Amino acid sequence: MSRRSAHAQRQNFGQKRLRVLVDLDGVLCDFEGYFLEKYREKFPHEPFIPLEERKTFYLRDQYAKLRPDLPDKVRDIYNAEGFFLNLPEIEGGCDAVKEMVQMEDVDVFICTSTLQYYKYCLQEKWVEEHLGSNWLDKIILTKDKTMANGHILIDDRPIIKGACQPPPWQHVLFTTSFNRSIDLNGRQRLDSWTDGKWREIIEDFKKRV
Ligand SMILES: Cc1cn([C@H]2C[C@H](OP(=O)(O)O)[C@@H](CO)O2)c(=O)[nH]c1=O
Numbered sequence: 001m002s003r004r005s006a007h008a009q010r011q012n013f014g015q016k017r018l019r020v021l022v023d024l025d026g027v028l029c030d031f032e033g034y035f036l037e038k039y040r041e042k043f044p045h046e047p048f049i050p051l052e053e054r055k056t057f058y059l060r061d062q063y064a065k066l067r068p069d070l071p072d073k074v075r076d077i078y079n080a081e082g083f084f085l086n087l088p089e090i091e092g093g094c095d096a097v098k099e100m101v102q103m104e105d106v107d108v109f110i111c112t113s114t115l116q117y118y119k120y121c122l123q124e125k126w127v128e129e130h131l132g133s134n135w136l137d138k139i140i141l142t143k144d145k146t147m148a149n150g151h152i153l154i155d156d157r158p159i160i161k162g163a164c165q166p167p168p169w170q171h172v173l174f175t176t177s178f179n180r181s182i183d184l185n186g187r188q189r190l191d192s193w194t195d196g197k198w199r200e201i202i203e204d205f206k207k208r209v
């Protein structure tokens with residue numbers, strides 16, 4: 001093989017590879033469940049919203065309707081030191097992406113946003129601990145996911161807007177408490193990492209690249 005084609009192969013030039021973007025919070029780690037656990041621990045006498053009744057993407061929006069002072073308490077929980085680092089894995093998620101990255105002609109990236117108060121939420125540490133240090137090169141940290149050039153974005157946020165319209169990727173909605181009953185508008189849904197459906201979705205998208 002010539003030096004030039006070896007280089008091209010390393011860079012994947014001329015190859016049709018599927019680029020999969022995988023969100024972190026609500027897809028690989030359980031933001032909603034862990035929030036509720038910590039909120040109830042810290043504010044046992046305050047009203048709370050059970051997971052089955054969650055409706056909005058932002059927790060604060062729904063807690064504000066319950067009582068106007070609650071959003072500040074909500075923010076105290078996820079802005080606290082250690083909250084992000086201690087988020088538990090969503091069952092099967094880390095194993096699935098580790099398997100996905102080994103699939104032929106598939107590249108996987110973690111595509112995640114930080115909180116406005118980013119001091120304790122830089123997600124690299126979680127990725128390193130749960131996926132391994134080789135995944136640090138695969139993190140895309142952005143407030144605007146439409147600028148990430150993948151073919152698929154697996155994300156729990158129902159509406160994802162940004163500077164690039166339409167976005168380069170197809171949105172696969174990962175099911176979580178607040179998005180269970182929203183209109184899919186032609187999108188696919190992934191309910192879990194444990195039923196094997198993610199493999200079918202990836203194989204199906206590979207045919208379309
Ligand atoms: C404030 C807030 C953040 N998040 C998540 C979404 C973002 O991560 P991700 O893009 O990995 O899903 C992260 C920073 O906003 O926290 C919620 O899921 N609900 C909330 O109410």
Ligand SMILES: [Mg+2]
Pocket residue numbers: 023024025026027155156157
């Ligand atoms: Mg998310």
